Amino acid sequence: MAGETSFAAGLEDVVANTSEICFLDGKQGRLLYRGYDIHDLVNGGASFEEVVYLLWNGVLPNREQLNTFAESLATQRALHPKVLAFLHEVPADANAMAVLRTAVSFAGLVDPDAEDNSEAANIRKATRLVAQIPTIVTTFERIRQGLEPVQPDPSLSMAASFFYLLTGEKPDEFKTQAFNIALILHADHELNASTFSARVTAGTLSDMYSAIVSAIGTLKGPLHGGANEQVMRMLLDIGEMDRAEAWIDNALAQKKKIMGFGHRVYRTEDPRATHLRRLSQRAGELAGETKWYEMSRIIERVVKEKKGLNPNVDFYSASMYYSMGLPTHLYTPIFACSRISGWTAHVLEQYRNNRLIRPRAEYVGPTQRTYVPLDQR
Numbered sequence: 001m002a003g004e005t006s007f008a009a010g011l012e013d014v015v016a017n018t019s020e021i022c023f024l025d026g027k028q029g030r031l032l033y034r035g036y037d038i039h040d041l042v043n044g045g046a047s048f049e050e051v052v053y054l055l056w057n058g059v060l061p062n063r064e065q066l067n068t069f070a071e072s073l074a075t076q077r078a079l080h081p082k083v084l085a086f087l088h089e090v091p092a093d094a095n096a097m098a099v100l101r102t103a104v105s106f107a108g109l110v111d112p113d114a115e116d117n118s119e120a121a122n123i124r125k126a127t128r129l130v131a132q133i134p135t136i137v138t139t140f141e142r143i144r145q146g147l148e149p150v151q152p153d154p155s156l157s158m159a160a161s162f163f164y165l166l167t168g169e170k171p172d173e174f175k176t177q178a179f180n181i182a183l184i185l186h187a188d189h190e191l192n193a194s195t196f197s198a199r200v201t202a203g204t205l206s207d208m209y210s211a212i213v214s215a216i217g218t219l220k221g222p223l224h225g226g227a228n229e230q231v232m233r234m235l236l237d238i239g240e241m242d243r244a245e246a247w248i249d250n251a252l253a254q255k256k257k258i259m260g261f262g263h264r265v266y267r268t269e270d271p272r273a274t275h276l277r278r279l280s281q282r283a284g285e286l287a288g289e290t291k292w293y294e295m296s297r298i299i300e301r302v303v304k305e306k307k308g309l310n311p312n313v314d315f316y317s318a319s320m321y322y323s324m325g326l327p328t329h330l331y332t333p334i335f336a337c338s339r340i341s342g343w344t345a346h347v348l349e350q351y352r353n354n355r356l357i358r359p360r361a362e363y364v365g366p367t368q369r370t371y372v373p374l375d376q377r
Helices: 038-043 048-057 063-074 081-089 096-110 119-144 158-167 173-185 193-203 208-219 227-238 241-253 271-287 291-307 313-323 328-352
Strands: 022-025 030-033
Touching: 030 038, 030 048, 030 271, 038 173, 038 271, 048 063, 048 119, 048 158, 048 173, 048 328, 063 119, 081 096, 081 119, 096 119, 096 208, 096 328, 119 158, 119 208, 119 328, 158 173, 173 271, 173 313, 173 328, 193 208, 193 328, 208 328, 227 241, 227 291, 227 313, 227 328, 241 291, 271 291, 271 313, 291 313, 313 328
Parallel strands: none
Antiparallel strands: 022 030
16 A cells, blocks of 8 residues: 555445444344434335424424424425426436526525525525425426426425326325335435545535535435436336346346345345335336236345345335336436435434545555656656
8 A cells, every 4th residue: 555544345344434424234124313213204105394303403393393494395396487497498308407406506606594504594505405405306307298397285295295286186095105215215325425425525614505406416326316217217118027037137148237236335125125125016017007016026136136235215116116107318307306315314414413425545556756857858
């Protein structure tokens, strides 16, 4: 080594910060938000709004606190007229994540609290971001389809509001509950790549919008948030159940990566996949088309047998979203609609106990080169 520091590729297993927000137990396959197991939150019927409150405040709200908090989110869903005008000017074939990234940056320009880094202002900005990112995603989707945007209905929950803003119709009970669970399961995941990006930016004392734009740009990559879209493309390419096993065998023989499997931290099943598998099956049953779920089960079995890998959060969310009628190109933006809760929680935590994040690199280049004047080369 050229230096005195230790090296870990991709910062694997390097502890870069302390946090009270999220705990992962990779050996036991546990995921805790502020000490609450996600299985308890999901099985107990928690709402996404409760989880956002928990991530930000460290405690679950009582009914009065939840009502007040949910109302604060619901009343902030409408976009600034200039942000809406921007979405109308975006090319219809633009990448949805690129549009989201740029729209959030634009929203920062018109936010009255943009350059105020006080705790109170950051809470207000975080509230607007959680409320408006789903509106940005759904509004652009309608515009690109030649449809008029839908005005937000503050009486709806976060989960129901997404479908309403996307389709103009209020979703049924299953879609609302399933999407609420999906939002909870994607809400936070410790120092994943996008959250780390947000904290690095916040660590410079840049504004919250800049930190969230950093996170969105990181989530855009197919090795992070884009994986569930790639999973659905794989399922569509396979097409039929009787082709699944041979297709996967061939892909593995060619040493191709099967998206939706394996995890940097978990050595057992990703606890989020446990719930999404069940929801994928039910979504398929209600849609009258279970082949995407059944095909996923075949793929899970083959990959487990051949590679010893378990499905992660991306694998069953793909078929679940597809069976619920959600376009594949929205899967990663939907991830952002949930993860904004965790990103903002981490940014708030970073500001409260800030230290500039500045790691080292292991230099592997030459160390004894002599400069040669230009006319002698």
